[in-house]
Amino acid sequence: MKFIFDLDGTLTLRETLPEIARAFHMEDKINALTAQAIRGEIPFMEGFIRRVNLLAHLSVADVAAVLERVEVNQPLVEFIAKNAADCVVATGNFEGWIEGLCKKIPCETVASKGEVDIRGCVRLTQILKKEDLVKAYQARGEKVVFIGDGNNDAEAMRLADVSIACGIVHKPAPSVMQVADYAVFDTAALLRLLEQIHQPCAGVSVVISAAGVGSRLGLGQTKSLIRLADKSLIEIQLKQFSAVPDVRIVVGFQAQDLIDVALQSRRDLVFVFNHDYFHTKTGASLYLGARHANEWVVAWDGDLLVHPDDIEQCLSGGANYVCVSQKASEDTVFVKVDAQQRVMAFADDDGDFEWSGPACFHRSQVHFTSGHVYALLEPLLPLPCKVIRARDIDTYEDYKKAVNFVSSWQHGNANIHKYYEQLAKKIHKPIETRNKSPDFSAFDIDFIRRFSGQSKHLLDLGAGTGLLINPLIKEFGRITAVEKYPQFSRFIAREPHVELIDADLNDFDTSERFDLITIFGVMNFFNRDEALKLYRKAIRWLQPGGVLILKHQMGIQEDVLVDGYSEELGEKYYSEYRWIQREIQLVAEAGFVVDEPVDIYPAAFNRWPNTHFYALVCHPNLQSALSS
Known part of the structure; x- marks a missing residue:
């Protein structure tokens, strides 16, 4: 395999002929010809001859001294150094001008040739046609990879087995882009591609x-x-x-x-x-x-x-x-x-x-x-x-x-906040948090009673107006209720063994441990990242042998998003009903093992064909806990 690198604008970080023109105050004429050649407006050979003729009176040694100061792309040079036998630099520049510059690049260089007269000035005798170099290597059985950017590279790139348009210094010429296999505009991308081509x-x-x-x-x-x-x-x-x-x-x-x-x-x-x-x-x-x-x-x-x-x-x-x-x-x-x-x-x-x-x-x-x-x-x-x-x-x-x-x-807990903030301002009865849905609290209460006990401490997250915990006040030794909206939590019964905490569940944390954590009718208002964060906190809050119980609407076959005006509520509403299998995976990712989902309500309460209410009983994964 042979990697052929163009010099100007590919291995150098600036074009060389404009550097010469700048050093000898000939920018206008040289830059105009260079730009025309790069754009393909004049044939490269014609443009190159005309540019060299403009510079022919300059001393070769003086020009070489200027170009020796041109900075090279060091990471590319390091790639060449590691693969020197497989690399060659091909440039139309006169070989005498670039002699010092190319000493920085540890591989063979093929360039245009010329004669230097007694004044030290150059007369071209042979202009490199890069496509001939490609053909020569292919005739030897080499696979050729050509990396270039200018109009004079186009034919060589068309013939190469692999051609890369290099846009690190400036945009590749349109003629190059029309024949290239690849285009890169960053040194890291070019290096990565070269390594991949060199070996798997x-x-x-x-x-x-x-x-x-x-x-x-x-x-x-x-x-x-x-x-x-x-x-x-x-x-x-x-x-x-x-x-x-x-x-x-x-x-x-x-x-x-x-x-x-x-x-x-x-x-x-x-x-x-x-x-x-x-x-x-x-x-x-x-x-x-x-x-x-x-x-x-x-x-x-x-x-x-x-x-x-x-x-x-x-x-x-x-x-x-x-x-x-x-x-x-x-x-x-x-x-x-x-x-x-x-x-x-x-x-x-x-x-x-x-x-x-x-x-x-x-x-x-x-x-x-x-x-x-x-x-x-x-x-x-x-x-x-x-x-x-x-x-x-x-x-x-x-x-x-x-x-x-x-x-x-982009949605999540923040989106539903506006709806509930408005509801909190006008709520008069605890049942109003049901959002005009049937009141299924009796089923929730009966289900939680299976896990109750006078020695147990219950943490109810998103406690709302107390529709779940008020009837369970006497069923637990201690209850901690966390609710974001004080206008809701004012309906929760005040008892010595009941602690009320007004907090957003995204921010809430505690050092206490609980026997049971309930999150009912809440998690559909949290996006995936928020939910995972809360589930991971919940596993930390549980006593050994403790249980987390979730209950909310979930998608039956896919995620279901409700985002817009609700005819039933007469308000804009947001809810994210994750697919039940995805919710179970999310809980498992937090470190829980989930029992078989519980179909908690009669069929009449599941009013929508694409969502369903489920309860998930979640136990800390002991293996996960031991490994952590």
């Missing part, structure tokens, strides 16, 4: 396939650039991948626009070109993006949105898996799963879940296909599946759903 690397790479036109959506732009919640889709994705070192974006339609937007979020990206984006689908983009990637590749569609809380499990790598979600999109691919939650087949008509897009491959499993990514997965089935919350955007209806989906991420 361990770890995980995320490949975002964003090359398509997005014609079905009808917005006239690549879907990665559509805006949701004041951010483009690619900006949202890149924020979610901030902890992933190797992120690759496959670009095609509107490539430069997408590159410009993505670089505003992150500079160390690797851009991969799918120049045939109009005739190929996501499978081809994944293949191109996975070339030279790390050992494990996570495929990610450019139109995919995943809930922030589910990102981590999508990116674990290390094994094959497919991420699926509840059916929500208009035009989608379905998956069929077996009892072991393994994906058994993909289908166009119907299935158990919607294939949401993320999938993990070993790099060796990704081969070229002009079709879709799932064509690469089908030979690998059955595969484990991970259920996530996700939306993809194929149609305008999908887009509208995606806007609401992203908006829901």
